[in-house]
Amino acid sequence: MLFPTVTFAIFFMVVLPVSWVLIRQPTRTQWKLFMLAASYYFYAYWNPRFVFLLVASTIFNQICGQAISRTAGEGARRVILAVAVAGNLAVLGYFKYYDFFVSSFQNMLDNVGISISPEILSITLPVGISFFTFQALSYVIDIYRRQIEPTSLIDFAVYESFFPHVVAGPIVRAAEFLPQLKERHDPRRIDASKAFFLIFLGLFKKVVLANFLATEIVDRVFANPERYSALESLAAIYAYAVQIYCDFSGYTDMAIGLALLLGFRFPQNFDSPYTAVNLQDFWRRWHMTLSRWLRDYLYIPLGGNRGSARATYRNLMLTMLLGGLWHGAAWTFVIWGGIHGGFLSLEHWRHAARERRGLPELPDTLGRRAIRRFVTFQIVCLAWVFFRSESLDKAFELLGRLSPAHWFESAPELKLSIVVAIAVGIGAQYIPKDTMGRAMATFSRLSPVAQGVALGFALLFINTLGPRGVAPFIYFQF
Amino acid sequence: MVTETTRRPSDSGETRYQRRRHPRPFGDGGEARRTPMAAGHVLFIGLILLMIGWLLNAQGIQKTAEGMPLGWRRDVATFLADPVASLSHFLHTDRPREWLKDTLGRGEDDDINVALPSPTTRPGGPAGVPTTPPTTRKEAFSPSKPLTFWVGGDSLAVTPGESLISAAGGTDGVVQPVAPVDGHVSTGLARPEVDINWSEYLKQITAQHNPRVVVFTVGSNDDQPLTGGPPTGDLGNPEWDAEYRRRVGGIMDQIVSEGRTLIWVGNPPIRNMERAENEYKVINEIFRSEAARRPGRVFYVDIYPLFLDGSGNYADYLDNGSGAVVKMRGDDGIHFTRDGGNRIADEIFKVLNERFDLTSWQSTTTTTTTTTAAPSATTAAGGGTATTAPRGAATTGESRPRVP
Numbered sequence: 024m025l026f027p028t029v030t031f032a033i034f035f036m037v038v039l040p041v042s043w044v045l046i047r048q049p050t051r052t053q054w055k056l057f058m059l060a061a062s063y064y065f066y067a068y069w070n071p072r073f074v075f076l077l078v079a080s081t082i083f084n085q086i087c088g089q090a091i092s093r094t095a096g097e098g099a100r101r102v103i104l105a106v107a108v109a110g111n112l113a114v115l116g117y118f119k120y121y122d123f124f125v126s127s128f129q130n131m132l133d134n135v136g137i138s139i140s141p142e143i144l145s146i147t148l149p150v151g152i153s154f155f156t157f158q159a160l161s162y163v164i165d166i167y168r169r170q171i172e173p174t175s176l177i178d179f180a181v182y183e184s185f186f187p188h189v190v191a192g193p194i195v196r197a198a199e200f201l202p203q204l205k206e207r208h209d210p211r212r213i214d215a216s217k218a219f220f221l222i223f224l225g226l227f228k229k230v231v232l233a234n235f236l237a238t239e240i241v242d243r244v245f246a247n248p249e250r251y252s253a254l255e256s257l258a259a260i261y262a263y264a265v266q267i268y269c270d271f272s273g274y275t276d277m278a279i280g281l282a283l284l285l286g287f288r289f290p291q292n293f294d295s296p297y298t299a300v301n302l303q304d305f306w307r308r309w310h311m312t313l314s315r316w317l318r319d320y321l322y323i324p325l326g327g328n329r330g331s332a333r334a335t336y337r338n339l340m341l342t343m344l345l346g347g348l349w350h351g352a353a354w355t356f357v358i359w360g361g362i363h364g365g366f367l368s369l370e371h372w373r374h375a376a377r378e379r380r381g382l383p384e385l386p387d388t389l390g391r392r393a394i395r396r397f398v399t400f401q402i403v404c405l406a407w408v409f410f411r412s413e414s415l416d417k418a419f420e421l422l423g424r425l426s427p428a429h430w431f432e433s434a435p436e437l438k439l440s441i442v443v444a445i446a447v448g449i450g451a452q453y454i455p456k457d458t459m460g461r462a463m464a465t466f467s468r469l470s471p472v473a474q475g476v477a478l479g480f481a482l483l484f485i486n487t488l489g490p491r492g493v494a495p496f497i498y499f500q501f
Numbered sequence: 502m503v504t505e506t507t508r509r510p511s512d513s514g515e516t517r518y519q520r521r522r523h524p525r526p527f528g529d530g531g532e533a534r535r536t537p538m539a540a541g542h543v544l545f546i547g548l549i550l551l552m553i554g555w556l557l558n559a560q561g562i563q564k565t566a567e568g569m570p571l572g573w574r575r576d577v578a579t580f581l582a583d584p585v586a587s588l589s590h591f592l593h594t595d596r597p598r599e600w601l602k603d604t605l606g607r608g609e610d611d612d613i614n615v616a617l618p619s620p621t622t623r624p625g626g627p628a629g630v631p632t633t634p635p636t637t638r639k640e641a642f643s644p645s646k647p648l649t650f651w652v653g654g655d656s657l658a659v660t661p662g663e664s665l666i667s668a669a670g671g672t673d674g675v676v677q678p679v680a681p682v683d684g685h686v687s688t689g690l691a692r693p694e695v696d697i698n699w700s701e702y703l704k705q706i707t708a709q710h711n712p713r714v715v716v717f718t719v720g721s722n723d724d725q726p727l728t729g730g731p732p733t734g735d736l737g738n739p740e741w742d743a744e745y746r747r748r749v750g751g752i753m754d755q756i757v758s759e760g761r762t763l764i765w766v767g768n769p770p771i772r773n774m775e776r777a778e779n780e781y782k783v784i785n786e787i788f789r790s791e792a793a794r795r796p797g798r799v800f801y802v803d804i805y806p807l808f809l810d811g812s813g814n815y816a817d818y819l820d821n822g823s824g825a826v827v828k829m830r831g832d833d834g835i836h837f838t839r840d841g842g843n844r845i846a847d848e849i850f851k852v853l854n855e856r857f858d859l860t861s862w863q864s865t866t867t868t869t870t871t872t873t874a875a876p877s878a879t880t881a882a883g884g885g886t887a888t889t890a891p892r893g894a895a896t897t898g899e900s901r902p903r904v905p
Contacts, residue, residue, distance in 0.1 A: 029565065029578075036547060043540040126818045126826045133824055147772065148832045214527045215538035215546070243681045246663035246839075249670050284543060413839045457533065464533035471542045475549025482554035486561060487601040 024068040026277045046208045055177045065186035073149040081180045084159040088166045088173040107163040115156050123352030151190035162197040187282040193292040194312040208286040216467030218283035225276030228269035230489035236262040248421035252432035256424035265448030295452035300395040302366045340364035355409045362406040559589035560611040568695035615693045615729035618700035618751025643862030644674040653683030654718030664842035679710035689722040690748045693729045718766040724780035749791045757798040764800045769808045770815045772834025800852045
């Protein structure tokens, strides 16, 4: 069940009032059972069998969390944690990486003359497995670190399966969500204007911008780069940068908005990432919930920047490479992670070198900031080429099209509408936050009828401009 | 009057009464203050939004409802959507959408056209389209006189189509696409009201681009009752078979009557092998037999055996012919990866080489190593079926034209 569909609209119009009626009950048990049923129904819409996987993940991690909490000995706690981490990664590995590694191993041996025929299982990937596995891991690890106490099974089940975030995030921490289950939810105090604003902004990003750019230029150029000029290739790369941002941030905008209507707050997941002045800044703005997950559960446990400079670079590189692999079992994702890891290390090295020489920070002038933003965007786009391409060959082929030889070729595919869509996608990130805030505040002061009519016309605009049908969200496959 | 006993101090010093009547606004720090809303108002806005949104988008919603999978949900959806569409038309609230669509050049997006094609080839003998093969002499093409093709169909057409266009790029311009791959998700011949009516759409496409060859892939969404005509029941009923055959034959005749060559790509096996064996194979047999009735003009490319493992089962990973095991199918167990698409493109090129002369332009002095597909690949079923031969069976061992 995709958010921008009539089916989901009907589902949500049923869930919303029932949720607000039940959440006022003192014990909230009925609300939890209802929300659990609604979330499992939502998840089962893709493949009912995988609801059992979600339930199994919940029970397994709850048992591990409880066991860690009740165990006093540090060694035993560590063993249980290891079991929990291994169990979660085993499930993730089985569904996501088994066939990839088995076939790669088979081909590797074949290259040295050893022929084996291991069983390749042709496994169906459960939607959202990376997201709910990471959430479950954070719960168990936070209990181990004594940052949170284990909660009841039903609370944990609601947290792991809550339908606004179960398939594509944002990756909400247990410490952020579980306390909200105990808070008083006032049905007279809903941040509806922000919620509607986010939902419709997300719809516009996904249905209009992302789908338009995908069908008009990105898919065809990335599929057959050899057919396109340098200008078209460059436009396709920038268009993909906008497409993936609009697709993923559009989804999370909708998820955050829907959760707000139900009375729950999710953490921000995107903060105008293409205005970043360096890669460190980019990762503070792009898929923020994954970035901090990787930082807290991978980078810092690896040693972070507490060791030598070399250890810091190694940790950065490892974190980004694994972050790349998290997206999928392909070398293109590894290279994507490698580019980010490499440039992040370079930034650290440059910063450390200036410090060593006692040089002050360069002044942050407007011109300098513009140059830094431009350079950062080009690096991010370079990495996107690998992220999007079907293979390394295709990625290099596309980059090869940017050579001077192809700059004077005609570019019939590059239409004004594409340039405008790219400009809107990037330019909108420079709109000051308080402008958005004032728009939301103004909207919130309209009468309910005026709000409904305004949103109805917004729906007309989005539905008419968007192509027929709804393309799947890019991040569903991860 | 609020007495001391009813007062319940909060952080802001407000009473419960004050909080109930004037809930604190949202927006901390420098943020502009947003007025909170009660759940009832949210629902009220939702209802107005749905009402206004529905009236303004009624034509699009009606088409979406018509295109839903057959069953009670579709029945309910059309029961609700049809009168709202009429009301919207009556109130003129559908005009802004029409105007916007026309401005975007997509005025036909919301049209529902269920006109069905009819075959002109009769079972007993020739009619509008000859049942005898065209002249045995191959028509020659060269960079100055390219062989143009259009490729499209349902979502299974997309990746193989991209592979085909990529492969055409290696022919020095002898084989050229007239447009990017034209794939339409969830479409087929069973439900002309879903997204596009292929028969009508192909008329537009061929008139617009005038391709010499049409490469068409549909069928994977067609294992359902047929709409747009008399009731047929499910796949397997004689009525279903006759009507589907009529539609397939109609499209084939429509394309080839304009002097074009049609390459019809069949259904692959999918992870749900029960569906593939019981339904896709039945549909493929209709494609094959209808193509066989139009020899030399319609070529059926049977990709089913190309995506089975050694035991005859569905497989995501298969040998690519060079000894490497590569992923050929998407994570959904239905669509293709680029390697899978390349495999299909190879088979299509075998047909192109069989049907057309793509290489003689290169030289008249040197004996060219031809890339004509193996006879075994195209002689079955009256010369209308291709690709059941093993990969690499072409006379040169190459499956794509070598045009230096």
